[in-house]
Amino acid sequence: MTTPLLELSGLTKAYPGVVANSEVSFDIARGEVHALLGENGAGKSTLVKTIYGLVQPDAGHMRLDGKPFAPTEPCAARASGVAMVFQHFSLFDAMSVAENVALGMEEPPALNRLAQQIREVSNAYGLPLDPDRIVGDLSAGERQRVEIVRCLLQEPRLLIMDEPTSVLTPQEVNILFETLRKLRAEGVSILYISHKLEEIRTICDSATILRHGRVVGKCDPKTTAARDMAEQMVGATLSTPSRASGRTGEVVLELSGLAAPAPRAFGTALRDIDLELRAGEVLGIGGVAGNGQDELAMALSGEMAVAPGMIRFKGREIGREGVTARRHMGLLCAPEERMGHAAAPDMSLTENALLTAGPREDLVRHGFLRWGRAKGFAERVIERFDVRTPGPGTAARALSGGNLQKFVIGREIMQRPEVLVVNQPTWGVDAAAAATIRQALLDLAEAGAALIVISQDLDELMEISDRFAALNGGTLSASRPAQGLGIDEIGMMLGGAHDMAPAHGEG
Amino acid sequence: MIRLERRPEPSRAWTIATPFVAVALTMLAGGLMFAVLGKDPVEAIRTIFWDPLFGDFASYSRPQLLVKAGPLILIAIGLSLGFRAGIWNIGAEGQYILGAIFAAATGLAFYPAESWLVFPAMILAGALGGILWAMIPALLKVRFGTNEVLVSLMLVYVAEALLASMALGLLRNPEGMGFPGSRNLAQYPSAANLDLIPGTGLHWGVALALIAVIVGQVVMTRHQLGFRVRLAGQSPRAAVFGGVNPGWLIVVCMGISGGLAGLAGMFEVAGPAGRLGIDFNVGYGFTAIIVAFLGRLNPIGILLAGLLMALTYIGGELAQLQMNLPLAAIQMFQGMLLFFLLAVDVLTAFRFRMGRRVVA
Numbered sequence: 001m002t003t004p005l006l007e008l009s010g011l012t013k014a015y016p017g018v019v020a021n022s023e024v025s026f027d028i029a030r031g032e033v034h035a036l037l038g039e040n041g042a043g044k045s046t047l048v049k050t051i052y053g054l055v056q057p058d059a060g061h062m063r064l065d066g067k068p069f070a071p072t073e074p075c076a077a078r079a080s081g082v083a084m085v086f087q088h089f090s091l092f093d094a095m096s097v098a099e100n101v102a103l104g105m106e107e108p109p110a111l112n113r114l115a116q117q118i119r120e121v122s123n124a125y126g127l128p129l130d131p132d133r134i135v136g137d138l139s140a141g142e143r144q145r146v147e148i149v150r151c152l153l154q155e156p157r158l159l160i161m162d163e164p165t166s167v168l169t170p171q172e173v174n175i176l177f178e179t180l181r182k183l184r185a186e187g188v189s190i191l192y193i194s195h196k197l198e199e200i201r202t203i204c205d206s207a208t209i210l211r212h213g214r215v216v217g218k219c220d221p222k223t224t225a226a227r228d229m230a231e232q233m234v235g236a237t238l239s240t241p242s243r244a245s246g247r248t249g250e251v252v253l254e255l256s257g258l259a260a261p262a263p264r265a266f267g268t269a270l271r272d273i274d275l276e277l278r279a280g281e282v283l284g285i286g287g288v289a290g291n292g293q294d295e296l297a298m299a300l301s302g303e304m305a306v307a308p309g310m311i312r313f314k315g316r317e318i319g320r321e322g323v324t325a326r327r328h329m330g331l332l333c334a335p336e337e338r339m340g341h342a343a344a345p346d347m348s349l350t351e352n353a354l355l356t357a358g359p360r361e362d363l364v365r366h367g368f369l370r371w372g373r374a375k376g377f378a379e380r381v382i383e384r385f386d387v388r389t390p391g392p393g394t395a396a397r398a399l400s401g402g403n404l405q406k407f408v409i410g411r412e413i414m415q416r417p418e419v420l421v422v423n424q425p426t427w428g429v430d431a432a433a434a435a436t437i438r439q440a441l442l443d444l445a446e447a448g449a450a451l452i453v454i455s456q457d458l459d460e461l462m463e464i465s466d467r468f469a470a471l472n473g474g475t476l477s478a479s480r481p482a483q484g485l486g487i488d489e490i491g492m493m494l495g496g497a498h499d500m501a502p503a504h505g506e507g
Numbered sequence: 508m509i510r511l512e513r514r515p516e517p518s519r520a521w522t523i524a525t526p527f528v529a530v531a532l533t534m535l536a537g538g539l540m541f542a543v544l545g546k547d548p549v550e551a552i553r554t555i556f557w558d559p560l561f562g563d564f565a566s567y568s569r570p571q572l573l574v575k576a577g578p579l580i581l582i583a584i585g586l587s588l589g590f591r592a593g594i595w596n597i598g599a600e601g602q603y604i605l606g607a608i609f610a611a612a613t614g615l616a617f618y619p620a621e622s623w624l625v626f627p628a629m630i631l632a633g634a635l636g637g638i639l640w641a642m643i644p645a646l647l648k649v650r651f652g653t654n655e656v657l658v659s660l661m662l663v664y665v666a667e668a669l670l671a672s673m674a675l676g677l678l679r680n681p682e683g684m685g686f687p688g689s690r691n692l693a694q695y696p697s698a699a700n701l702d703l704i705p706g707t708g709l710h711w712g713v714a715l716a717l718i719a720v721i722v723g724q725v726v727m728t729r730h731q732l733g734f735r736v737r738l739a740g741q742s743p744r745a746a747v748f749g750g751v752n753p754g755w756l757i758v759v760c761m762g763i764s765g766g767l768a769g770l771a772g773m774f775e776v777a778g779p780a781g782r783l784g785i786d787f788n789v790g791y792g793f794t795a796i797i798v799a800f801l802g803r804l805n806p807i808g809i810l811l812a813g814l815l816m817a818l819t820y821i822g823g824e825l826a827q828l829q830m831n832l833p834l835a836a837i838q839m840f841q842g843m844l845l846f847f848l849l850a851v852d853v854l855t856a857f858r859f860r861m862g863r864r865v866v867a
Contacts, residue, residue, distance in 0.1 A: 303748060335748060341744045344738055355738070369734055
């Protein structure tokens, strides 16, 4: 047997107060897709950053090709053949694809030669990309292609991908997997980080599972059940969210011909959306990011005013009503972006409780704030949703993403909404917390509230929705019962692959 | 290597310590400047900070402290509200002038009738003048998205021209033998804003400034308006989600700051200044911006900062008289205060770290 491409042995990295990695050892073989699994905070990011030269380990060492490998900065890692596609893209909206790629290179060739290279590489790997297009006009899937092509131009031996499918439609995921298989066949190794266990079972050859910074298991994902992997990640048995009946009542929310211009540059205009939502019902809205999710949520929350008759709440026209008036009625909303939208980062949790709970929890009287009640409410949210924080006086910024998400979703749920709109309720939240949030949402529906869950996580939507609809380019497809909906049908509803036809098998 | 690192949470200790460190550094650098100018730095600093309160002429300068601090505090309290919300009213000087013009015009319209109604009417007119002048940048911003910094600042110069025109024309003293300037309101009993306790400098405007400090503190800590102001300043998107109407907030904050600046102008023209002359405004509206920041946009802080700033004004004048220090040096000294404040302010959100850079 040949030596593995990359050997990690005893990698340890501690930050003040937390050990991010503790004696992590595993090998990545040549030409394998190796999954790195773990909850948020399990130490995946730190480990990957160590390999990519962004973080130096306190102890332990790495060997690449059997030779010592200790990159002190990303360009050293890149020079050794390690490339990385980040979860959050570092692209400039106003520049072309080729210009963006050139920005990431140490010595970029002339722009027209680079454009030619981009065309060649992207076609060779089945990720067609026009180097002259402006990045601001690209879909999320296409932006990811830019990042991947940027890496492929360096002819890497190890490609690290952090949550690559979170922004893709099922069809786009298939295209990406074809590309990964092609790379694997050429002997490139891939370190694949994801929460989505079914994907890992499809594409990965081996898996390493991290928990609390330690390797707690290794497995062959092709032969291991997703549930087993999840339980190894969490270190506990998981319960699947469930609801008893699924009875529905009166129509509480009605959208008719909802349309609105894009509120900002590179936003999406909403076009002619019709919808009826009944009490006790969960409507899942899927779609690739940037297809009008934010705009729909803002139109429903009242942050974006529309014509009065476009939105009806219990028969009443509310399109022009503001945020506070809608909260009074019982129409609540939890936006996708936690920091700076759902919560003010520099304010305490008590103050963030006041942000939305004033009208329904009676936290304001005659214009004066009732701090005691606000603190009490924040404490109840913290307790019921197991928000890990020293107390309600902590600044929202100091909470981890998952904990803050529990707080902002919990804050709305505990106000007993009649209609709750949530956008990406479990984004970046670990498996156990995600299960808590989903169960709380289902309990809320069971108690008679109507829910709209906007998410890019199709598994999540299928798990909790009664009906499913897809947003595509600002229009909403007709909704269909979620039960028995196949992945291909969902893909079609999401608008196919957004004109990004796969090039595999064509040439 | 020394580098700056963002603190996980803003430092509370530094928030409080910053003004004191800034004052100390100003004394050091200012002392150095005075020494370079060939003056005894210790004596200069003493003349500025000590003599106005406890020196030989303190009985004259002590009341001046309140007379000067009053308008600074009143204006700064109003400005701080907007500044916290990210609404930058730089034109308080113009609103101050308009408040004085409106108030003087109202008072003079009644002259020489004696009635207790004249003074309250002038107060209302002063506030109205400031509010109306502030509504120009406010409404332009709400309606057309113009920059309130530029519009409010440029309106100061319009206000100064208007002041000159009034002092030379409509409001000129008919018995003034052609000299510019209005009648002396301080000598018109129904309109005069006199000391509440004679000889202390404590006139109605100073009393109102103290009330504004208390009300400001209550609004910022206990009232929804203060919460909305802070929210809008920290995270505008979260503020909209929390139910704040940004346009409404601009109008309210500009209105309050304009109104208080107008009131400051009213109390000045009816009291310490007495007359509406060409050179009626002396920069309170601009200095109040420094006071607002020196006081950390906090009402209690503004109270202290206003007194300190008034002290450097009076002390500065004293130093000019007694030590022949040039006016420019005094102004530089006051400028240093803001400079050091902003420089030291970095430490509330950042901290120094020695050693090699680590990328996280």
